[in-house]
Amino acid sequence: MQYRMSTSDVLSTPGHLTSVAARGFARLSEARLKPLGFGVGTLPVLVALEEGRVKTQRDLARFARIEQPSMAQMLARMERDGLILRTPDPTDGRSSRVALTESARARLPEACAVLSQGNDEALAGFTETEAEVFISLLKRLIGNLDQLVKNDVGDR
Amino acid sequence: MQYRMSTSDVLSTPGHLTSVAARGFARLSEARLKPLGFGVGTLPVLVALEEGRVKTQRDLARFARIEQPSMAQMLARMERDGLILRTPDPTDGRSSRVALTESARARLPEACAVLSQGNDEALAGFTETEAEVFISLLKRLIGNLDQLVKNDVGDR
């Protein structure tokens, strides 16, 4: 389309704007979750584990949409911080079963409330429809990006 | 609003979705900029410097919307990689003037084209209006987040 990109343009790019928005969310959530002893990246893992449907590192990574090494590192931090426990899987010698600690389980509802609250505040001034449209467009965008990344990066 | 957050909910949260989208953009751009010798985070800096209006670390940080230490680290990497040069500011002993190297300036237009192309592809299937609406909602969201972060984190 446009082979030239000026100062004003870069800042209005979807790529840059989503980055700014994501970092805003992260900073806010970080600040609010810290008193509860959680980090931003841990929440998807905690919620997935709470229901007990997901137990392995592989499934957690797919659920949270991060790569396997990122999840490995995340679980290491979470284990260090007493949020999870890992026990060897009896049926598969390569794998571990991940479980929430009682302490983490106890604090989780509060964290979810805080996060939910933050999302609502971030959407202040949005009508119900606007919020829905925004989410729907975001999901379509993500679908496109998934395809592009798959082709470009040569994943899987 | 809702004090309970189930497995399905977390994934549809604006916070999580923007994070996924931002990482998708980053991975894609990363892969495409790498052959040109640029990283994702460098582009805002390069574009700002190209026009010559912004020269100091402080202004670059404000422009790219990252914190000062992040920009310091970024400039260090860019200097290491031969993208920029720093010369002491004659009028202010604390500050440095940052300038593009010729090599970086030469490769910049190609990088901008690549980035612009990626943004277009990410918006595939979006009507013109949808794209505009999306950007506009994103900006409003960012405005809200800025306020929230300012209050919560206690910036400045």
Added chain:
DNA sequence: TATTTGTACATAGTGTCCTATGTAACAAGT
């Protein structure tokens, strides 16, 4: 059964961003 292929995880190294804190230079007010 032996070999090959695939899967789950670990490790190493890096990029990008953050907060917290220190230091040196400038600017203002007394």
Added chain:
DNA sequence: ACTTGTTACATAGGACACTATGTACAAATA
């Protein structure tokens, strides 16, 4: 001129993500 406050940057340390690569176990196949 001197103190005080502000500003620009540096440094330390950590979170969270990625790619690239190695290893051990499982599954499939010859």
